[in-house]
Amino acid sequence: MPALPLTIVAVLEPFAVLFTRPSWAHAQVLVIGTLLAQGPRTVTAALRAMGLSGERRFERDHRVLNRARWSGLRGAQILLGLLLALLPAGVPIVMAVDETLERRFGPRIRAKGVYRDAVRSSRGKVVTCLGVEWLVMALLVPVPWSQRVWALPFLTLLMPSEQADTAAGRRHRTTVEWTLVMVRLVARWRGRRPWMLIGDGRYACIRLGWECLTHQATLISRLRLDARLFAKPEPVPPGRRGRKPQTGARLAKLASRVEEARTQGEVVTVPWYRGQRKTLRVLSGIALWHTPGITPLPIRWVLVVDPEGRLPAQAFFTTALTLTPARVIELFVWRWSLEVTFEETRRHLGVETQRQWSELAIARTTPVLMALFSLVCLMVHRWRAHWPTLARSSAWYLKPEATFSDCLALVRRRIWSESYFDTSAGAQDPVQISPQRLERLLDQRAATA
Template sequence: MFPLSASIVSVLQPFACLFTAPTLAHLHVLLTGTLLAQGPRTVTAALRAMGLSAERRFERYHRVLNRARWSSRQGARILLGLLLGMLPAQVPIVVAVDETLERRKGVRIRAKGMYRDAVRSSRSTVVTCLGLEWICMAVLVPVPWSTRPWALPFLTRLAPSKRANEAAGRRHRTVVELTIGMVWLVSRWLKQRRWILLGDGSDSCIQLGWEVLAAQATLITRLRLDARLFAFPEPVPVGRRGPKPKKGGVLAKLATREEEARSRGEEVAVQWYGRPKALRLLSEVCLWHTPGWPPLPMRWVLVVDPEGRLPTQAFFTTDLNMAPARVVELFVQRWSIEVTFEEVRRHLGVETQRQWNELAIARTTPMLMALFSLVCLMVYRWRERWETLPRSTGWSLKSHATFSDCLALVRRTIWAEDIYVNSTSEQDRLLISPDRLDRLLEQLAATA
């Protein structure tokens, strides 16, 4: 085995406190091999990429995932601190949360369930798939090699199905309940710093709104057009006995105020999924009420397209003073986490791992998600290479880099430090050992 890349070791150094020395060395091999491997990201594929096909004690690398004692939660805390160092000054902390489906099947995978496959489903057809559901939190970072902020994952949690929890004798916790636990965890890590949470339709509930407010954060997500909205209660006269009213009169449903938004709404130009778009926004502050929970004060924003190409949508925020255009622009940035999910599947092999052990399953996918952020962190430290980062060709000109460009740069750096480490500038040609040449050719010949 060759010496590990100095670039990889420097990025992984803050995590050294979580592992013993042998486990850390094995982890370095697994992560470096995962970056270099093509195709499925199994432990054996990582070992082949590192030139360890003849390793007789290969089970030691499996033990990093299925037996070794280390805390993935503490690793997420360290990674969050590193990612916050990438944020420019005065840029607010914005965290996107979303669920993603990992298509997996097998008798020994106990946490699996039947879920809606958002990629294969459409508005008219719902496709369900057997797999694992993950809740992922990612920091939105404005990277210098792209025009849009990237969603860099730092905390990923498995959400077992209801049937799996019942079979294990555990109380089933919904996605919202698990998300609330993650919100309090992040708030504790940020030490009461203000931050913004971007959710989707599944996060549109009063319970999550109250918990986010208690954690000193701000929630921005979708709002149903038929939500029950109420005015604020009138002041109670002095000396009046009895319970105080918690809400005022009933307000009209947002579904009935579309024409009002078209005529009276403020016309603004916002960045709508990468391009400027003129929209009309109607916004007010009121109370949102659901039986069983106290009314939640919030600001709703009704969005209509003057051209009629986009369906009418509604969003809300728990920050009553936030500008309506700011609410829309922040929610649109949440789409970056969907891009991240696609990139980790295409380039980092999510859904190709083959672990059956419960602990290994709970660790592998979060590690692949975190590896996406570590690659971006490595590229962020190589400022001198940003200008040449996009890989353009004669028939395709790229003005901005993508994750494939970042991963290619990391791979080239690792290969260069490995193959040419013993070469000198006085030689006319570069000599490569037969072992390293065979390994390089094997990787170049492998299919993606």
Template sequence: MQLLVVGALLSPGKRTVTAALRVLGLADDPRFGTFHHLLSRARWSSLQASRVLLSLLVTAFVPSGPLVLGLDDTRERRTGAKISAKGISRDPVRFSHGHFVKASGLRWLSLMLLTPIPWAHRLWALPFLTLLVPSQRYNEERGHRHKSVTDWARQMLRLVQRWCPGRPLIVVADSAYAAIRWLSDLQQDRPITVITKLRLDAALYDPAPDRAAGQMGRPRLKGDRLPTLASLVHDPQTRWEHVRLNRWYGEIHRQVDIISQTVVWDHTGLPPLRVRWVLIRDPKGKFSTQALLCTDLLQTPRQMLEYFVQRWQLEVTVEEVRAHLGVETQWQWTDLAIARTAPATLGLFCLVTLMAHERWKSHHVRVRRAAWSAKTLPTLVDALAEVRRALWKVPTFRTSAPEREMVQVPLEFIERLTDALYSAA
């Protein structure tokens, strides 16, 4: 297993088992089938690996305070009759407001730790737990109860809550998780704070009035109906508050207009939910007015905005793992190997971050620069290059026999070659 992990970190291009063996000098090893069986047959727990990974991340980057988690799903495009868990749904990566994209493949739900990285001087999203969400047809063919994405998300969050007892959890997610029943379930027992988008036409009500002395009947669950958030946008009576944020989707010191209120969100047949909403308007008119909700009524509007803006790092991480860590390039087709390989490949992002963090405690931070690039801070590419520099020095690989003919190579050529190898995607 260690050889497979090292081979995946060093391999450029596709992250297949054979690519890992080749880069380690094991292309002639007759036991190559054993490496495939580690993914398709061996008994080991992906959940336990995720728990260990989260423990390492928390110890290194978030030793105290609440854990801010990002929840998002992505699509891995896989075709073929043997890829049984695949389905057809909206592709969240290639989808835009003016272009609806459907894709056939595997749907993955990923939970990421949102934390500042000291040497990067910015916030990263680290995917420590990823689960496969099988299609409805897959479950029906096997007689399994179909679980929606929100069902899987609830299980993942409760699992993390058991792994980190005593640590408050704050979850940021997109509008797909603005579901009353799901949010209400997360407020039972040990509440989990969720910040997500809210529809502008949602049915909002005043909190239920106090029960009068001697009043008969069932107590009220909500008060009077309130105007929709969409109507508040164009209402001249709306009093907007000007807020200056330190970070806003890559910008620094961005000013927005907000208004906030604590209400009851209700829908027929569903339990009413107490939430705090915040309506956001851009004075520059660059983005349309949108609303957020938070299940923690004590959160301030500024805190809600600062937490939700961090969700953009989820998209950055998904793009990085596709470009540099070989996600979507694996070729396993058995159910068990499929369920293990993609989460392990995404977990390489966390592993690279941890290894680079340990290296740069005692070494100078290296950033790959060029005359045409003003890059000053390290990114995943630089962290991966640093990890590869360290791994190439470990006596893990087969070397030439002593009787082999030696060839002198210019040092400048070796340096250019190793630089290209360290930074290969």
């Protein structure tokens, strides 16, 4: 393998402790080859991109994924530590969690199941497909080359389907139960330092809220308009026997307070999607969210109404009672960056194009591809001189800010320019090429599909 730029070596070096020395050499080949490859991200595609098409012992590179002993959880812990260093001083630690579907089929893929395809489905039509479901947790980081925060994945877990768990004789874990595992892992890695977790309506769970409070975390999610909300219980008179009440009087459902929010709600202007700002009317309060059999969870609920009438009324909640309604909405909007990350990894890193059949390789490949998204951003973050010109604009398309394709193109250019064009020709005469043509060649090769 050719020598790599020192900035890239510095990003990869912390992960060397996961592998033996021979396995680490092959792991670097796969990582760099995957970054340079275009199209399907298979092991053979990575080897071709590294110029190793004639390598006879190619099975050694396959063994990194399907046999070698290394811990993906330990790698996630190392990656989280590197990403936290990107946060400016005073910026809160905010993480997003969401599930994503990898469309895969085949008799050897045992973890697969039939899921709703959120991308192809609509409100009037539900599309299902065979695939493997993943749960991804990402750190939300403000990057200097973009106005929005980026979701940088660091922990990805495979969630086998219920049919697969039944066939294997395992107890099936729901999405919330897998999220509880993630919260405990992050709390163990971070100690007792506070952080925030943002999820969509699938993570609106009292049990998850209590787990976050236990580990010094704040949960922000959607809230059903028919949620059971109660006031705080009245003080118990001295000497009164019996069990103390957990809740007070039941509050009106949020669905019945939409008109109140539309006419009497506070007017707030918050950062919205696509870099815009949105004016909304909000109604907020503190209540106990109760489900039979579980201790009521104290939350701040936020009922949001669009004065223009373009958006339906919706509600959010947070376990941090001191957060303002505008801040809750702003943080929840940040969650969309994780959806953008999912699309970018499919388009530019080949998620859903890998072809492993081994159970261990399947459980490792997609988390590695997700982590590559964050590693590319770590590399670009160290090249401060390239930030102003990172966006690849043209005369017919003026790009307002850089995207992940620009970051990946820059990493490819640095690898090629510093690794392949640093020595002169040997026995043969050198081929003359103008700087303009060389620049055009590098630009076309570095551009992602």
